[in-house]
Amino acid sequence: MSRESETDVPGGVALPGTLSETLRAELIAFRRDLHMHPELGNQEFRTTAALKARLEQAGLRPRVLSTGTGLLCDIGDWDGETPLLALRADIDALPIPDTKTGVPYRSTIPDRAHACGHDVHTTAVLGAGLILAALDRRGLLPRPVRLIFQPAEEVLPGGATEAIEAGVLEGVGKIIGVHCDPRVDAGVIGLRPGPITSACDRLEVTLDGPGGHTARPHLTTDLVTAAAKVATEVPALLARRVDARSGLSVTWGRIQSGHVCNVIPQHAELSGTVRCLDLPSWRAAPDLVHAAIDEIAALHRAKSQITYIRGVPPVVNDPAVTELLRAAQSVRRGAYAIEDTEQSLGGEDFSWYLERVPGAMARLGVRTPGDTVKRDLHRGDFDADERAIEVGVELFTAAALIDGGLD
Secondary structure, X not given: OXXXXXXXXXXXXXXXXXXXXXXXXXXXXXXXXXXXXXXXXXXXXXXXXXXXXXXXXXXOOOEEOOOOOOEEEEEOOOOOXXXXXXXXXXXXXXXXXXXXXXOOOOOOOOOOEOOXXXXXXXXXXXXXXXXXXXXXXXXXXXXXXXXXXXXXXXXXXXXXXXXXXXXXXXXXXXXXXXXXXXXXXXXXXXXXXXXXXXXXXXXXXXXXXXXXXXOOHHHOOXXXXXXXXXXXXXXXXXXXXXXXXXXXXXXXXXXXEOOOOOEEOOEEEEEEEEEEOOHHHHHHHHHHHHHHHHHHHHHXXXXXXXXXXXXXXOOEEOHHHHHHHHHHHHHHHOHHHEEEOOOOOOOOOHHHHHOOOOEEEEEEEEEOOOXXXXXXXOOOOOOOOOHHHHHHHHHHHHHHHHHOOOO
């Protein structure tokens, strides 16, 4: 994957912005340091400080967001009018243990891990920023670029909302980002115009009623059975009340009730997520879910209380910005290094930016070519082929130069 020569754009004009061996090694070390010191959403103080120090070393002037963590950094002289291209990274980790073996950069923080690849996203945007700053000093950056290092992507409704309130989109004309994909080989990106992720909300349900002895369930509200019915019948009921193409899905992650085998409890709890593929269904989901839960609970004489926590809408890629990413990857690695990708049921708060400005997210392949083990995100054994960092850096730099009209 190492290429020291500059790559040609259509028409034969050299496109700068590839990595040197020195910078490649530095970025891998930077990513490993982040991986060893993961920080949860809105607690990313060490990560923020490390990014700030490296950007300042490059002669840039990063600004810590008013939220206390995360950064904004402009590269080039912005006149306040020319629309900026923003490169976005998320910097937080997950509250799960790192279970990898055989690597020297496992998390050093108990029950904390970069198990979603945010350390890779962050390093790729940092690397792109360092290269673009160097190009700017040589007079080769055609248009100013903004780096956004966003905290708390994993915290509903996502740190993007607070970052937007802090002004990160002021002057931005379009925004791009990447997300690691362990199903795609390192060196390849996945693209899709239109929806690429789904909406994701959180659901908390409590059921209450008079309990009693298991010998006399007819004198009680059988909350264990009621909870089981809510868990199984609510998803089935919703499937008949919305267009099947919306992909509206309720999936439970926790059910809790009772303490001993011969006592029918007075309280039960369920927690889960609500996901759907399109915006109309996402907007209708709270009322539909409330009605379905109340209906099933009432059949079993249980009193229901529902907390519906809005999460994020789908990430809907702008077709023109998706084509910018396609052109950038084609310049760097060729059309063979791009594959079409499906819409996933995962959620991403990058969607909040796209409610304001056009943009697109690419799936960044992090699977080692030839690896046949099926891996997934949000697992303690997640890891990334670090060659993906270079791919992300050069994708971002090419997009910035092409978008700026370098020809």
